[in-house]
Amino acid sequence: MKICIIAEGSYPYVTGGVSSWIQTIITNMPEHQFIIYSIGAEKKAKGNYKYQLPANVIQVEEVFLDDFAEEEDKWGRTYKLTNEERKALKSLIDSNQPDWETLLSMFSGNKIDSAINFLKSRDFFDIVHEICLEKYDQVPFTDMFWSIRSMVLPLFLCIKHPLPQADLYHSVSTGYAGVLGSLGKYMNRKPFVLTEHGIYTREREEEIIKAQWVKGYFKDLWIQYFYNLSNCAYKHADKVVTLFQKNKEIQIELGCSPNKIVIIPNGVNREDYIDLPKRGYRNRGELYIGAIVRVVPIKDIKTMLQSFAIVKQELPNAKFFIMGPTDEDEEYYNECIQLIESLQIEDVFFTGEVNVKEYINLMDVLVLSSISEGQPLVLLEGMVCGIPFVATDVGNCKGILLGELDDLGEAGIVVPVMQYTEMARAIIQLCQDEQKRQLMGEIGKRRVGLFYTKRSFIKRYQKLYEEMVKSVWQE
Incomplete structure (x- = not known):
């Protein structure tokens, strides 16, 4: 089977949840061939991949939204x-x-x-x-x-770039990617699967409301335009995959037929995290707090830093490791450095892009301060290692940590968005109670083992692909 994955603003140029998810899909389905149709922001990213493309990727089409010449x-x-x-x-x-x-x-x-x-x-x-x-x-x-x-130019650039022939089109967001998936179905009479990790339209709406470059009287126009793009994908997709129940409810509210929607949660492989480095020697009382995250505004690194300033006053032996790329938004990274200096915080370490498995098991507490998420893979990675989380109440964080499918208990603490005082209080609570950390860690391990395994996640997508292509053959 030849599958065209259509990605916008992610794979293979950016690391993180959606990109890791795509890489996992491809590497775990060697029986299929994949075409990557990637929509990027800037042409300077052409060919600069963050991932080693698996052998079953047979073609990469790159479209850049700044790639046009005025005539x-x-x-x-x-x-x-x-x-x-x-x-x-x-x-x-x-x-x-x-x-x-x-x-x-x-x-x-x-x-x-x-x-x-x-x-x-x-x-x-x-x-x-x-x-x-x-x-x-x-x-x-x-x-x-x-x-x-300027509003419609990116869409027209995308539609004029040739869309490869495939047996199935799989868009991993709505927006431009969703329209292209719809176009693939329309032109080639092939099935179209849509996966939404977060709710694209809600994320764009939030960005536009805050944006300085969109004048007030145009904001409604831009917001409705992005809702229109998403409705195209909802209308034409044969199946719409979401990761958890709350997102399904939002998709229905936005106009997607409930009969199309199927829930397939993310998953991790427990065996991948068995032989990781253990917590070694430390100075007496040292506590390691970590964040596995891209240093970009939507991850709200500044709230993490403000919370750690409070934590540091209460727990002088705490150290904070921010593990992830710092070069995606250098201006924001520099603002974070300036914030550290103005708050006079010590023991904050930006590691840059690292192999997470070399660091994650060294942490006592993990933190996620995002203002928008879907179903973060990093939560599952931390939980499978038995590490409790403090996370903001976005996406499926509450469902994963507190349990929406079971009554096992709490695997972490959920706090409001941008509330650094509450985040600091939660981190201090866990740092001061080793028994509670261990209990939450064990609950997290059990929950992942029951509901969030990579094997189940891959098998369900394999079955979905086969059913979609088979339905077309039968027609």
Whole structure:
């Protein structure tokens, strides 16, 4: 079977949960061939993979959202759109019910020769002008035109990049990846599977609300646009996989048919963590607190640091290890360093990108301070090693640590987002109670063994792939 995995902003350029998940899928299914269709932000990342691609990856297609060239002599072309096509394009921008059948038909044909040429065309100009007259007559037209153009440009860049032939298309988010999965199904009459780790639209909505580069009167337009992209994927996917019940409920609320949704949790292999380094000699009373995390704003490293400043006052022998890449957002990393200096915190160590298995078993307590997550693999990795977590109440963190499938007990402490005082209090509580740490660690091990094994996770995806392709053959 030839499977095209469509990833946006993750594999193979970025480490972390979604990328690790993709790598796990591919390496554990050597019987299948995989094509990676990766959507990246910047062309400078081309070919700079964070992962060794497995032997069964037979092709990599790379699309970058900054990969376009302005052609000053191409303004004002006419594309002879039908009235139905004009209405469909307009509905993509200013409606909550786009005509996706007409749009996919346009995207799969040759009428639009290039993204840039079309967005400089008379047709696009007229569509924006019409929207402006109907709904934004108080907004300067030039602001409206350039905002909408920048909004739809990434989508048009993606759809004009050739989509490989495959037996099955598997998008690992909605958004642009979800539209491309829908397009693969439409063009090639092949099954389309969608997996959502987090809820893409909610994450984009949060970013846009906070963004300084989107003017206030355009925020609603941008937010609705991303909901439209997700609804395309929900509508056309044959199966929608989510990782836990709460996400399923949100997907249904957003318009996904409940009959399409199946829950497949993440999983880890316990045997991979058996012979890890043990806690060795330390100075008397030393406590190791760790975070396995990319140093980027969505992981909210600053809240971790503020909490550790309080922990350090109470527990002078505590040390804090932040394990993960620091080069994905160098500006944010530098802000974290400045925060450490201003708070005058000692014993904070940024290890950079490391082999987590060489560090994880040395920790007494692990911390996750994200403001958005799906079902974090790092929680399962810590739990299988018997290490308790302090984590923010995002995604499935509460379900994993406190138990949504069992009554085993608590494998950690859940705290509100961005509340560093409560996070510090929870860390101190665990650091001061070794018996509680051991009890939570044992509960975590048992929970992973019962509900979050890699074997079960892989088997369910193998079965899903086979069922999807078989259903097409039967048709």
